[in-house]
Amino acid sequence: xxxxxxxxxxDRPEPALTRNQALVLATLEAAATPxxxxxxxxxxxxxxxxxxxxxxxxxxxxxxxxxxxRLECLNAFVACRHVHDPAEDGAPPGPxxxxxxxHCSATRELTDPVIGGQIERLARNQGFGLHTSSxxxxxxxxxxxxxxxxxxxTT
Amino acid sequence: xxxxxxxxxxDRPEPALTRNQALVLATLEAAATPxxxxxxxxxxxxxxxxxxxxxxxxxxxxxxxxxxxRLECLNAFVACRHVHDPAEDGAPPGPxxxxxxxHCSATRELTDPVIGGQIERLARNQGFGLHTSSxxxxxxxxxxxxxxxxxxxTT
DNA sequence: CGCCGAACGTTATATTATAACATTGCGCTT
DNA sequence: AAGCGCAATGTTATAATATAACGTTCGGCG
Ligand SMILES: [Zn+2]
Ligand SMILES: [Zn+2]
Ligand SMILES: [Zn+2]
Ligand SMILES: [Zn+2]
Numbered sequence: 385x386x387x388x389x390x391x392x393x394x395d396r397p398e399p400a401l402t403r404n405q406a407l408v409l410a411t412l413e414a415a416a417t418p419x420x421x422x423x424x425x426x427x428x429x430x431x432x433x434x435x436x437x438x439x440x441x442x443x444x445x446x447x448x449x450x451x452x453x454r455l456e457c458l459n460a461f462v463a464c465r466h467v468h469d470p471a472e473d474g475a476p477p478g479p480x481x482x483x484x485x486x487h488c489s490a491t492r493e494l495t496d497p498v499i500g501g502q503i504e505r506l507a508r509n510q511g512f513g514l515h516t517s518s519x520x521x522x523x524x525x526x527x528x529x530x531x532x533x534x535x536x537x538t539t
Numbered sequence: 540x541x542x543x544x545x546x547x548x549x550d551r552p553e554p555a556l557t558r559n560q561a562l563v564l565a566t567l568e569a570a571a572t573p574x575x576x577x578x579x580x581x582x583x584x585x586x587x588x589x590x591x592x593x594x595x596x597x598x599x600x601x602x603x604x605x606x607x608x609r610l611e612c613l614n615a616f617v618a619c620r621h622v623h624d625p626a627e628d629g630a631p632p633g634p635x636x637x638x639x640x641x642h643c644s645a646t647r648e649l650t651d652p653v654i655g656g657q658i659e660r661l662a663r664n665q666g667f668g669l670h671t672s673s674x675x676x677x678x679x680x681x682x683x684x685x686x687x688x689x690x691x692x693t694t
Numbered sequence: 695c696g697c698c699g700a701a702c703g704t705t706a707t708a709t710t711a712t713a714a715c716a717t718t719g720c721g722c723t724t
Numbered sequence: 725a726a727g728c729g730c731a732a733t734g735t736t737a738t739a740a741t742a743t744a745a746c747g748t749t750c751g752g753c754g
Contacts, residue, residue, distance in 0.1 A: 402700090402701065402702085403701090403702090404701080404702075420740080420741075421741070421742075422740070422741075432703095433703095434703080434704080435703070435704060435705080436741080436742070436743085437702095437703085437704080437705095437742090437743075437744090438702075438703075438704095440741095440742065440743075441701085441702085445701095456611035456612045456673070456675070457611045457673055459710095459740085459741060459742095481658065481661060483661075483662055483665060483667050485667075486670060492665060492667075494661055494665070496657060496658075496661050498653075498657050499654055499657050499658065499661070502651060502653050502654050502657065503636065503651075503654065503674070503676060506636060506638075506649055506651050506654070507638055507676055507678065510638060510647060510649070510680075510681070511680070511681030511684070512638050512640075512647075512676075512678055512679070512680055512681065512684075513678045513679040513680075513684045514676055514677075514678040515641065515677050515678035515679070516676075516677050516678070517674070517675065517676040517677070518611070518612055518673075518674075518675050518676075518677075519658070519672070519673075519674050519675075520611070520672065520673050520674075521658060521662055521667070521669055521671075521672040521673075522669075522670050522671050522672070522673075523662065523667055523668045523669040523670035523671075524667070524668040524670070525665075525666070525667055525668075526665070526666030526667065529666070529667075529668045557731090557732065557733090558732090558733095559732080559733075575709085575710075576710070576711075577709075577710075587734095588734095589734075589735080590734070590735060590736080591710080591711070591712085592711090592712075592713090592733095592734085592735080592736095593733075593734075593735095595710095595711065595712075596732085596733085600732095614709085614710060614711095614741095
């Protein structure tokens with residue numbers, strides 16, 4: 385939930401990324417939409433990456449470091465880009481809420497503390513010890529909502 | 540979101556399940572945990588089902604009818620079993636929240652209207668036209684929480 | 695130097711899902 | 725009854741996603 389507890393510590397205990405991890409992360413950061421593992425692989429052939437296992441290993445490490453999320457409903461991956469609510473200070477942001485356009489695949493990562501609290505409450509009512517939660521919302525982004533009203537034929 | 544708008548209409552416009560759909564649904568209802576498509580297939584070999592496509596077709600139809608959900612984080616399927624909050628009358632129950640035990644795979648389908656409203660608000664703030672949402676929470680169920688405290692070795 | 699462990703490279707295989715097409719069965723029209 | 729249409733089905737093949745298994749490279753370090 386909290387990726388980095390102390391926001392202003394100068395030291396960096398993070399052991400820096402390996403070459404493959406850096407390549408994969410850069411690829412995801414450069415992408416306009418979530419990418420499948422094989423799409424990442426395709427974009428890294430020129431850099432010497434050749435096998436799925438290399439990509440999946442890097443993705444796995446990046447997920448452990450909190451730098452990449454997996455979108456379960458797409459079998460795809462995105463670089464972490466929290467969009468914090470403007471009216472927020474140091475409060476825990478709550479779990480990531482991914483909002484995914486079914487038309488153009490544009491994806492935003494949002495957070496909302498209320499949702500996190502509510503889910504926690506709901507789970508605890510069942511005696512459930514919550515570990516991670518994935519919230520993925522599908523629909524149409526603002527641009528595509530407008531577009532499909534006028535032109536219902538573009539894939 | 541609302542599976543059946545009119546709760547007390549006597550007529551049943553629902554065209555009844557086909558044989559394969561009924562078999563698949565019964566399999567999921569009988570299962571203690573979510574099942575992958577191939578696990579369903581294995582359990583229906585004796586009933587003459589032999590190919591993945593048959594299972595996926597039935598699952599797809601059942602999902603359209605709202606009788607089955609797909610758990611994205613497990614690539615697995617469950618029969619719909621809403622657990623309504625006791626303090627609820629006819630209010631819309633909100634989206635399903637799946638609570639999944641990482642240890643025993645037991646899964647419960649809960650609902651909470653607050654979460655639905657909050658997600659809708661969050662999405663609308665982005666100009667996003669919400670269509671469906673999937674909320675999946677992982678952790679330890681009550682039984683497994685107790686068990687793993689005493690016996691941290693059982694898989 | 696020689697060892698160890700982490701990251702890497704490579705090959706093979708497992709798991710999940712869909713494409714494509716022929717066949718069956720049943721209601722409806724003629 | 726014969727013929728048609730259409731949905732569900734059966735069947736085969738293949739795509740897409742993910743992991744297993746094993747050997748190699750490369751530093752740090754005793
Ligand atoms: Zn994030
Ligand atoms: Zn869009
Ligand atoms: Zn349900
Ligand atoms: Zn459990």
